[in-house]
Every structure is written in C-alpha cells, then in structure tokens.
Amino acid sequence: MDFLLSFLNSLPGAVGQGLIWGVMAIGVYITYRILDVADLTVDGSLATGGAVCALLVTLGLNPWLALLAAVLSGMAAGLVTGLLHTVCGIPAILSGILTQLALYSINLRVMAFGDLNAKTKNMLAVSVDKHDLLVSSRNIRKLALDNPTLLLLALVAAVIAVLYWFFGTEQGSALRATGSNSAMARAQGISTNWCKVLGLVVSNALVALAGALLAQYQGSATVDMGRGAIVIGLAAVIIGEVLLGGVFINFALKLLACAIGAVIYYAVITLVLRLGLETTDLKLLTALVVAAFLTIPYWKGKYFSKPVKPAKKEENTHA
Amino acid sequence: MLDIKNIRKTFNPGTVNEKTALAGVSLTLNDGDFVTVIGGNGAGKSTLLNAVAGVWPVDEGSISIGGVDVTRLPEHKRAKYIGRVFQDPMMGTAATMQIEENMALAARRGQSRTLRPGITRDDRDHYREMLKILDLGLEDRLTSKVGLLSGGQRQALTLLMAALRKPDLLLLDEHTAALDPKTAAKVLDATERIVQKDHLTTLMITHNMKDAIVHGNRLIMMYEGRVALDIAGEDKKKLTVEDLLARFGQATGSDEADDKLLLG
Numbered sequence: 001m002d003f004l005l006s007f008l009n010s011l012p013g014a015v016g017q018g019l020i021w022g023v024m025a026i027g028v029y030i031t032y033r034i035l036d037v038a039d040l041t042v043d044g045s046l047a048t049g050g051a052v053c054a055l056l057v058t059l060g061l062n063p064w065l066a067l068l069a070a071v072l073s074g075m076a077a078g079l080v081t082g083l084l085h086t087v088c089g090i091p092a093i094l095s096g097i098l099t100q101l102a103l104y105s106i107n108l109r110v111m112a113f114g115d116l117n118a119k120t121k122n123m124l125a126v127s128v129d130k131h132d133l134l135v136s137s138r139n140i141r142k143l144a145l146d147n148p149t150l151l152l153l154a155l156v157a158a159v160i161a162v163l164y165w166f167f168g169t170e171q172g173s174a175l176r177a178t179g180s181n182s183a184m185a186r187a188q189g190i191s192t193n194w195c196k197v198l199g200l201v202v203s204n205a206l207v208a209l210a211g212a213l214l215a216q217y218q219g220s221a222t223v224d225m226g227r228g229a230i231v232i233g234l235a236a237v238i239i240g241e242v243l244l245g246g247v248f249i250n251f252a253l254k255l256l257a258c259a260i261g262a263v264i265y266y267a268v269i270t271l272v273l274r275l276g277l278e279t280t281d282l283k284l285l286t287a288l289v290v291a292a293f294l295t296i297p298y299w300k301g302k303y304f305s306k307p308v309k310p311a312k313k314e315e316n317t318h319a
Numbered sequence: 320m321l322d323i324k325n326i327r328k329t330f331n332p333g334t335v336n337e338k339t340a341l342a343g344v345s346l347t348l349n350d351g352d353f354v355t356v357i358g359g360n361g362a363g364k365s366t367l368l369n370a371v372a373g374v375w376p377v378d379e380g381s382i383s384i385g386g387v388d389v390t391r392l393p394e395h396k397r398a399k400y401i402g403r404v405f406q407d408p409m410m411g412t413a414a415t416m417q418i419e420e421n422m423a424l425a426a427r428r429g430q431s432r433t434l435r436p437g438i439t440r441d442d443r444d445h446y447r448e449m450l451k452i453l454d455l456g457l458e459d460r461l462t463s464k465v466g467l468l469s470g471g472q473r474q475a476l477t478l479l480m481a482a483l484r485k486p487d488l489l490l491l492d493e494h495t496a497a498l499d500p501k502t503a504a505k506v507l508d509a510t511e512r513i514v515q516k517d518h519l520t521t522l523m524i525t526h527n528m529k530d531a532i533v534h535g536n537r538l539i540m541m542y543e544g545r546v547a548l549d550i551a552g553e554d555k556k557k558l559t560v561e562d563l564l565a566r567f568g569q570a571t572g573s574d575e576a577d578d579k580l581l582l583g
Contacts, residue, residue, distance in 0.1 A: 170432040173432075183410050185413070188425055191395045
C-alpha cells in the first residue's frame with residue numbers, strides 16, 4: 001500500500017516530464033518517421049536549447065523570449081546537420097553525430113557566457129525563487145494555475161496543431177513525399193535536399209524547445225542533459241505507435257501518440273525506480289525497451305506472417 | 320520540342336567496370352511526336368531517358384526542351400518540363416500517402432511549394448474526374464493510401480500524374496514491363512488515350528517490338544549507345560517485325576538480330 005501511494009504520489013512528476021519529452025519525441029517523429037532519417041543531432045540540440053534558455057533567464061530576459069531563442073538555436077543546429085548532409089554529402093547519421101559532438105563544446109561555452117570567473121561550465125542553475133520561470137517541477141502537485149502541467153498540455157496541443165497545419169500544406173506535403181519516396185519527389189519537381197534540411201530544422205527546433213522547458217522544469221541546464229535523448233525520443237515514438245497505432249490513424253493523433261508514449265515511458269520509469277533501480281540504471285533499461293519494441297514488429301513480420309496469408313486467399317476464393 | 324545534341328555518358332570511367340552507355344546520341348523530337356524506343360539490354364535506352372530527365376549530368380553534349388537548355392539543370396528543376404513514368408511501379412508514387420495527396424504533388428510539378436493547403440475541394444473534384452479516365456474505380460478511393468493499390472493501378476496512377484500538369488515532354492521507361500500482360504495492355508491503352516488527348520510529345524521505351532510498331536508515329540532502335548535506326552511517317556506505318564529485324568541487321572552489321580530483342 002505504501003508502495004502504491006508513493007508511486008501515485010510521483011505520477012504528476014512523470015506526467016510533467018513526459019509532456020516535455022513528448023515535445024522532443026514529436027521532433028524525433030518528424031525525422032525518424034516522416035523524413036526517414038535517424039538524426040543524432042538531438043542529443044546535442046536538446047542541451048543547447050536548455051543552455052541557451054537557462055543563460056538568457058539568468059541574464060534577466062523574459063522566459064518566453066528565452067524559449068524562443070532556444071528554439072532558434074535548435075533550428076541553427078538542425079540547419080548545420082542538414083547542410084553537412086546535403087551540401088557536403090556526409091551520410092545523415094554521421095552528420096548528426098558531428099553536429100552533436102560540436103555542440104558539446106559550444107554548450108559548455110554558452111553556459112559560461114558573460115561569466116568572468118569561468119570560461120566553460122557544465123551546469124547552469126535557474127531557480128524559481130530568483131527567476132521568472134514558465135514551468136517548475138516544484139509546482140507539479142499544486143492545485144493552482146501555475147501547475148506546469150496546464151502550460152505543458154497547452155504547449156503540446158499548440159505544437160501538434162501547428163504541425164498538423166504545416167504537413168497539410170504544399171510545402172509540408174513535399175516534405176512527406178521526400179521521406180516516402182525521394183525519386184518520386186524529385187520527378188515531381190521537389191528539391192529533396194531542401195526538404196531534408198527543412199525537416200531537420202523543424203525537428204531540432206522542437207527538440208531545443210523541449211530542452212529549454214526541461215531546464216526550467218528541473219531548475220538547471222547541464223551539458224549532458226541530452227545524453228541518450230534520441231533513444232528516449234525513439235522509445236516514446238515507438239511506445240505510442242505500438243500501444244495506440246491501431247486506433248490513432250489521423251496525423252494529429254499520431255503526433256499525440258508520441259506525447260502519450262513519452263508520458264507512459266516516464267510513468268514506467270517512475271515505477272521501476274520505486275521498485276529499487278538506481279537512476280543510473282535507466283539508460284540500460286531504456287536501451288532494452290527500445291530494442292525490444294523495435295524487435296517485436298520485425299519478428300512478427302518474419303516468423304508469424306505465414307499463417308495470415310492462406311486465410312486471406314481463402315477469403316478471395318469465396319468472394 | 321526535345322533537342323538532344325551528341326550526348327555521351329560513361330559510367331565508372333577509369334575502372335574495370337567502365338561502360339560507355341551513350342556514345343554520342345543526337346535526337347530531335349517535334350511537337351506532338353510520339354516516339355517509341357527499342358533495343359537490347361544495355362543498348363542505352365534507359366540511360367537516354369535518365370540523361371534527359373537529369374538523374375545525373377551527361378559527360379558531353381547538350382539537351383534542350385522547348386528551346387530551354389536544361390543540360391546543367393538538376394533533376395527536380397527539369398521536372399518542370401517533364402512527366403515521367405518508371406519501369407518499377409513502386410517508384411512513381413509515394414506509398415504512404417493518399418491517392419489525392421499524390422495527385423496534389425503532381426499537380427504542383429514545377430511550381431513553388433507554398434504554405435497554402437495542399438488540397439482544396441476544387442482540386443478533389445478535378446482529380447476525381449481525371450481518375451475516371453483510367454477506368455479502374457480509383458475515383459471512389461481518393462483517400463486510400465497508394466501502398467494499398469496493385470502494381471498496375473499504381474502505374475496507371477503514375478501515368479495520370481505525369482500528365483496532370485501538361486508536360487512539354489512525357490518520358491515512359493518500359494512502364495508496362497513489370498505488369499502482367501492483361502494489365503500491361505490496359506495501361507498501354509490508357510497511355511494512348513492520355514497522349515492523344517493533349518497531343519503530348521512522348522518518348523516511350525518498350526521491350527515489345529509489336530508495341531513499338533503499333534504505337535507512336537516514329538520508332539528508334541538503339542544499339543551500343545547509339546541510335547541505329549530511325550523510322551517515321553509512312554515507313555513506320557507499314558513496318559513489320561520481320562522488316563525491323565532485317566533493317567536492324569543491315570544498319571548495325573549484326574546478325575545477332577536479335578533473340579534478346581524478340582524475347583525481351
């Protein structure tokens with residue numbers, strides 16, 4: 001009973017974190033599912049978003065503007081990866097790794113910007129007591145308007161609405177075509193290179209937004225806050241697809257499934273932490289979860305598809 | 320409409336896999352010409368089409384469409400002038416997108432892609448009308464994912480999409496080769512209707528000599544990266560398969576003429 005109570009008590013925190021990572025997972029969905037590119041920039045751009053936001057907040061800037069600046073920094077990171085891939089001809093995965101690596105150095109510098117005592121910093125604290133923050137984990141159990149869950153829900157809804165609109169436009173459709181069949185896209189006059197860069201920019205903008213929210217939420221930006229982010233994002237995308245893919249057909253719902261996947265992921269993480277695992281064990285656990293969820297559909301198709309086909313044929317002959 | 324001047328293309332130059340695919344091809348198509356292209360494996364038919372479409376740059380020579388020099392234009396910019404159907408039915412459409420979304424992409428070929436909605440209600444009505452031409456019942460399945468269609472249906476849809484925005488030049492790369500004979504005949508029939516309707520200037524590769532003779536107003540046969548035969552007008556109308564083989568033998572000095580060609 002104690003165990004259940006303590007788990008329930010920590011659920012609001014899981015929801016808060018899950019929603020933030022949900023924004024990140026939607027960014028991963030754009031590259032991984034729509035553009036069909038595995039973009040590893042995100043491990044770096046998440047921290048960049050956090051660092052930029054934390055820096056500007058400590059300098060006294062309005063937290064909304066700090067959020068916007070973080071988004072811009074993420075777009076720049078996506079642009080670099082996109083150009084490395086399309087203009088320099090470097091494979092997408094390697095382009096992402098290069099940007100991610102470079103961002104590590106940049107993030108250390110960003111967090112020390114303006115500080116006369118240090119040239120680099122691996123952590124920058126923002127306190128809800130001293131600074132004006134949009135979301136803080138301290139208010140996560142409050143029954144009040146400054147409970148971050150409300151704002152995060154609104155933000156996730158806004159992100160989904162904007163993306164739903166965008167991917168329905170001519171330009172957004174071109175981006176989807178690029179990921180679906182690039183030879184066809186080019187034959188229809190679509191610059192697939194431009195679309196790939198655009199997709200990476202949009203994706204990393206969302207990832208940096210998540211990083212900025214996370215820095216405010218947990219009260220600090222750290223240089224390794226993005227380590228393994230791609231795997232967490234993938235976990236959220238895949239959990240959402242496996243659990244909700246059957247019913248969530250509409251594009252907006254598919255994006256929503258990413259966010260729900262992230263919330264479920266954090267609920268599960270909270271549960272296993274209560275069961276006695278250390279936080280340092282989580283990366284292993286996450287990797288195992290993602291590996292398992294990626295394996296299941298593959299094995300299903302490979303080993304269990306045969307009984308289905310004869311059944312279909314039978315239907316046809318009867319018809 | 321299409322003016323090809325002495326183009327050359329060698330793949331893997333300087334390696335053991337060096338292959339001269341186009342050894343100086345010149346070809347001029349007049350407005351409304353429907354040219355069928357035949358030739359054995361490796362004769363350079365598909366290479367010629369890919370060179371025109373801009374899949375890669377040519378080594379030498381020039382290509383212009385409707386008076387515009389496109390030799391240096393990348394593939395997606397040439398698409399403004401060209402409608403294409405590929406040999407592989409999977410290649411011409413986006414499987415994960417709906418029929419109407421695919422058509423909307425084709426309807427904007429060569430135009431800038433804006434932030435306007437991809438499909439409007441008027442578009443939908445127009446697409447439905449166009450799909451009726453194919454006579455495959457696709458007009459009732461506008462929102463079906465293209466991946467659910469059969470190879471023949473996808474190929475017919477690709478063909479319609481290639482002509483949706485009237486192209487200066489229609490390139491058909493053995494577009495019925497991967498289909499069963501019945502479906503192939505249907506798609507070829509639709510091709511004839513669509514080409515006639517808008518008097519499209521067309522370059523159609525086929526491995527079937529009879530099709531090459533029956534369709535179009537002009538026939539060219541390729542051999543070792545060159546145009547070996549070019550038959551047009553009354554000459555073409557009277558042509559038989561035996562004629563064609565005999566003239567091919569004369570033109571190339573090759574009497575292997577040509578089990579490969581007959582068997583496709």
